[in-house]
Amino acid sequence: MTGGAEWVLGVDSGGSGLRIALARAGSEERPSxxxxxxxxxxxxxxxxxAGHLLGQVLPAVRALLEAAGTRHVAAAAVGAAGMASLGDDLRARLPDTLADELGVRRLALAADAVAAYAGALGQRPGAVVAAGTGLIALGTDLGPSGIWRRADGWGHLLGDCGGGAWIGRAGLEAALRAHDGRGRGSTxxxxxxxEKFGPPAELPGKLYPRTDRPAVLASFAPEVARCAPHDRVAARILSEAARxxxxxxxxxxxxxxxxxxxFTGGLLRLGPPLMQPLLAELTAQAPRARCTEAEGDPLDGALRIARALAADNLRFPVDGLMLHISERRSP
Amino acid sequence: MTGGAEWVLGVDSGGSGLRIALARAGSEERPSxxxxxxxxxxxxxxxxxAGHLLGQVLPAVRALLEAAGTRHVAAAAVGAAGMASLGDDLRARLPDTLADELGVRRLALAADAVAAYAGALGQRPGAVVAAGTGLIALGTDLGPSGIWRRADGWGHLLGDCGGGAWIGRAGLEAALRAHDGRGRGSTxxxxxxxEKFGPPAELPGKLYPRTDRPAVLASFAPEVARCAPHDRVAARILSEAARxxxxxxxxxxxxxxxxxxxFTGGLLRLGPPLMQPLLAELTAQAPRARCTEAEGDPLDGALRIARALAADNLRFPVDGLMLHISERRSP
Structure with missing residues (x-):
């Protein structure tokens, strides 16, 4: 089997930590x-x-290589949150270090949304929406002059429209409307x-001093989904989120x-109250869209990108920011 | 003239500083x-x-009294932002100190919204909306068992719906929708x-690290009003704000x-693009409402409350938090 003896490395770096996987290059089988x-x-x-990332990645990879009975990584892909805007140190230091330490000849540095895309759709043209506390959409036609198109991902004050913080915030506002006797409230x-926060009058004091306000807002999104089947205001919030x-x-x-x-990310856990209006909206707005289950997560996506590099069949747009590729000659 | 020889004191304490006024008790004439x-x-x-407030108020009042050729204040009213929730020290210390130092027999401690109400409507039943960066509405029927009704004022993440930060935020979102090619955008x-912030991609980096995010958002509200006459999306933001x-x-x-x-506060400066839909909405939602110009500002309101105290004809609801009254015997 061509490339059956080669190994690839995938790394997924995000707000909750790191995941590092070693897999065979020549097949789509699960990581070893x-x-x-x-x-x-x-x-x-x-x-x-980059130093902090390498300090965690190198020992982990060495352990994985030893367990797999090999010593070299043919290609690697690192997906990281903030890669496009905050990835300069990674782009400067990872190619040489991974080549020297692990023999990595081809390296991809990808925005987390690119890794999510690769995990969800592989090298198929389309769009992936990653929706958790925030929300970002990424798409490409994989054409010869293809680019990555981005939409939203502007954060909880400027956008992330329809994401977890957006839904939770709208739900809290509707609750306080009912408290005040204003229109469009929900008792x-x-x-x-x-039940969740105590007396409504104390809510501002519990929210505004926090540094993780988007997460606090998003923590109320499941309550909105829970109320939607029997509450018109909650249902309307979710249909507007779907839009x-x-x-x-x-x-x-x-x-x-x-x-x-x-669609990928934690927001899917809200289930039918969100997903039903979402599929209807997508059909209305983008009739050509073929909705499909995400095949894998961002770590799967990083492995897929690494395999495509190893097999020399990467078709994703390489723009140097969303996706950056470097190559080193064999030692 | 009854009470013509008596003097009253009004204080307006807010985020941008203090204003202190001395006026005759028995007439509505301008402060001396x-x-x-x-x-x-x-x-x-x-x-x-309270100590910091008194340290500024006492010398100012002594100078005002000397200029007026008198030595005693019959009644005083202090309107302060945060009075209801953060006024314990004021309620504990101001009555005795102002009685001892200035001979104040009757003292009112009022939330800034109560002072704004008194300035705008005087002792007439109705509602006052104070709208600047934030938004709060206060109303009373002045009945024998009357109360203050409050609506909104929950801050930029939970409410303040239709206020300056709300309008500016919606305008920025609409701009970024156009940038992304999403629906409901405004070029x-x-x-x-x-023009105002530079490249859109840099906007998150300019907004999120700030501690005065609501003010940054509100700074874009005038641009929305400027675009409204010729931009459908901007006009829709203002009509939704009006609602x-x-x-x-x-x-x-x-x-x-x-x-x-x-209606009072800086938001009025947005002019007809906001005020026209607002008056239409108010007529639709509250047909009994008689829209009227605000007669005065919160400092005028504090003086009015002090005059009503001196003349023993205060009709506003005294609930101990929004409005707190204390009385000391004459020395």
């Missing part, structure tokens, strides 16, 4: 081993700290606020040809 | 003197710092973003009898 670290890579003055959501999510997906869909669309 | 301080009163562990607002503001006013309007409604 995965190492997880709950220590998120530090961001310093020069962006994401069902007000009841959920009382926003479909708008982001539609904005990045390829303009012609095939268009596969997948 | 006003002292302004640009030093906002500190908030400490026990709330608004006119995107152009304003470029929200009218909802807050309607929620606090007296349930029966007269209902005067006044």
């Amino acid at each position: 081993g995965v190492v997880c670290s709950a220590e998120p890579v530090r961001t310093g003055p020069s962006g994401i700290d 069902a959501l007000l009841e959920r606020v009382r 926003n999510i479909a708008e982001a997906a539609t904005a990045v869909c390829p303009r012609e040809g095939d268009c596969f669309v997948a | 003197g006003v002292v302004c301080s640009a030093e906002p009163v500190r908030t400490g562990p026990s709330g608004i710092d 006119a607002l995107l152009e304003r973003v470029r 929200n503001i009218a909802e807050a006013a309607t929620a606090v309007c007296p349930r029966e009898g007269d209902c005067f409604v006044a």
Whole structure:
């Protein structure tokens, strides 16, 4: 089997930590081993700290290589949150270090959304929406002059429309509308606020001093989904979220040809109260879109990119920021 | 003239500093003197710092009294932002100190919204909306068992719907929608973003690290008003803001009898693009409301409350938090 003896490395670096996987290059089989670290890579003055990432990745890979009975990695892909804007240190230091230490000849440095895309759709043209606390959509037509199209991902004050913080915030507002006797309020959501946060009057004091306000807002999204089947206001919040999510997906869909669309991230856990209006909105806004289950997660995506590099069949747009490729000669 | 020889004191304490005015008790004529301080009163562990307030108020009043050729203040009213939730130190220390130092027999401690109400409507039943960066509505029917009704004022993440930060935020979102190619975007607002903040991609980095995010958001509200006459999306943001503001006013309007409604605060400066839909919305939502110009500002309101105390004809609800009254015997 061509490349059956080669190994590839995938790394997924995000806000909750690192995952590192070693897999065979020549097949789509599961990784031979995965190492997880709950220590998120530090961001310093020069962006994401390459030394801190390497300090966790190198020992993990050496252990994985030893367990697999090999010593070299043919290709590697690192997907990291903030790669496009904060990845300078990674782009400067990872290619040489991974070549010297692990024999990596080909390295991809990818934005987390690119890794999510690769995991969800592989090298198919379309759009992937990654929706958790925030929300970002990424699409490509994989054409010869293809680019990555991005939509939203602007954070909880400027956008992330339809994401977890957006839904939770709208739910809290609807609860306080009911508390005040203003229009468009929901007594069902007000009841959920009382149970979850205590007296409504104390809510500002519990939210504004926090540094993780988006997460606090997003923590109320499941309550909105719980109320939606029997509360008109909650249902309307989710249908408006669905409209926003479909708008982001539609904005990045390829303009012609095939268009596969997948949704990934924690927001999917809200289930049918969100997903039913979302599929209806997507059909209305992007009739060509073919909705599909995400095949894998961002770590799967990083492994797929590494395998494509090893097999020399990477078709994703390489723009140096969302996706950066470097090559080293064999030693 | 009854009470013509008596003097009253009004204080307006807010985020941008202090204003202190001395006026005759028995007439509505302008204050004989006003002292302004640009030093906002500190908030400490026990709330608004009474010592810091007194340190500014006492010398100012002594100078005003001397200029007026008198030595005693019959009644005083202090309106302060945060009075209801952070006014414990003021309620504990001001009555005795002002009685001892200035001979004040009757003292009112009022939330800033109560002072704004008194300034705008005087002792008439109705609703006042104070709208600047944030938004709060306050109403009362002045009945024998009357209460203050409050609506909104929950801050930029939970409410303040229709206020300056709300309008500016919606405008920035619409600009970024156009940037992404998402639905409901405005290229006119995107152009304003470029002029005001530079490249859209840099906007998150300019907003999120700030501690005065609501003010940054509100700084874009005038651009929305400027675009509204020729941009459908901007006009829609202002009509939705108008709907929200009218909802807050309607929620606090007296349930029966007269209902005067006044709008105060910097948001009025947005002019017809906001005020025209606002008056239409208010008519639709609260047909009994009689829209009226605000007669005065919160400092005028504090003087009015002090005059009503001196003349023993205060009709506002005294609930101990929004409005707290204390009385000391004559020395």
